[in-house]
Amino acid sequence: MNSQLADFIELHTDAIVEGAIRFARSVEVATVLDDAALRDHLPDIVAAIVADLRTPQTRAEEIEKSEGRAVAPPGRARSAAGTHALHRAHSGYSIANLVSEYRALRASVLRLWADAPECAAASHEDVTRFNEAIDEAIAESVSHYATEVERWRNIFLGVLGHDLRSPLSAIVMTSEMIARMAVDAPVADAAQRLIRSVERMRVLLDNLLVYNRAQTGVGFQIEKHDTDLVPCCHEEIELLRASLPGARIHFRAPASVRGRFDAGHIREALSNLVVNAYKYGARGGEIEVELREEPTGAELSVANAGTEIPREQFDLMFEPLRRAGLAADEETERASLGLGLFIVKQIALAHAGSIRAESADGHTTFRLRLPRS
Helix, strand or coil: CCCHHHHHHHHCHHHHHHHHHHHHHHCCCCCCCCHHHHHCCHHHHHHHHHHHHCCCCCHHHHHHHHCCCCCCCCCCCCCHHHHHHHHHHHCCCCHHHHHHHHHHHHHHHHHHHHCCHHHHHCCHHHHHHHHHHHHHHHHHHHHHHHHHHHHHHHHHHHHHHHHHHHHHHHHHHHHHHHHHHCCCHHHHHHHHHHHHHHHHHHHHHHHHHHHHHHHCCCCCCCCCEEEEHHHHHHHHHHHHHHHCCCCEEEEECCCCCEEEECHHHHHHHHHHHHHHHHHHCCCCCEEEEEEEEECCEEEEEEEEECCCCCHHHHHHHCCCCCCCCCCCCHHHHHHCCCCHHHHHHHHHHHCCCEEEEEEECCEEEEEEEEECC
16 A cells, blocks of 8 residues: 555654654653663654555554554564563653653654655545554553553562561561560550551451452462351351451351351451441441351341442442442551452352442442352
């Protein structure tokens, strides 16, 4: 396909790239890049734009590209735009800096083209195709940049979680030893407060590691055993009553609910749901917990009175690093990572079960359904 603009860009590639490099040189980053690093894959990106301008496309393909729905052929190697994004991510560029580079590249081409004599004979289709090609390169770069940043964030969380376990364990053991040796009550009380604080840190750390495993595709690992959920849930409720003295927790269950479950993680899910109800429910309100046996398994529900939750927020509540609303206790809210309901969902999925919420008439109920086997 003949394209005057493609021929023009190919002829003036050096000038276009130099204009983009001048802009890249003006970006302040932690590591100063030399001209070779600044040039990076810019010539390859320009070549890809030229090739795109010379490639015939149907009206449907044009619409797909303009809407960002064009699908890369299977097995296609990473594009120059994708590789450029990875280099810039590792060089300290922000995503805004990355997009600005493409804006500078676009401006460089259009400025040179506007000053060229042949510009008067240019077709509107040429300029449109050029803008589509630039936008497609931006979309590819942003996608690869975001994926790389997420990958390194997950690596950081994994390493952080692993490395913090040892010092936390040492603090716990030392605190317990001080508590046993303490003669004065103030020292013993201080040691117990330290132990409780470290245990809280351990819970937060475990939650981060669950999030990290889910984000890296490892998944939530459970070990199912033949279990009666009634005594497990009853014991967890007693612990929650002790740790949440301001909560009025009522628990109903039949004599027995047996099946193959990971009892420890079911208790964790129950704890997260009750704590969530305590944090976001009406202050001093009652929390109703019920365990029921169903034909295919068990259902654990946690209900509380409080502000109704809009239906459009139900799915978002189970996303990581989100909170269900405004907690009554601001200090508790600041200490939360917003992972409680996310972990409940991971536990449900690991059991091939489900978790859903419903909110009406001033009451919110979470229902955790677990297949028996």
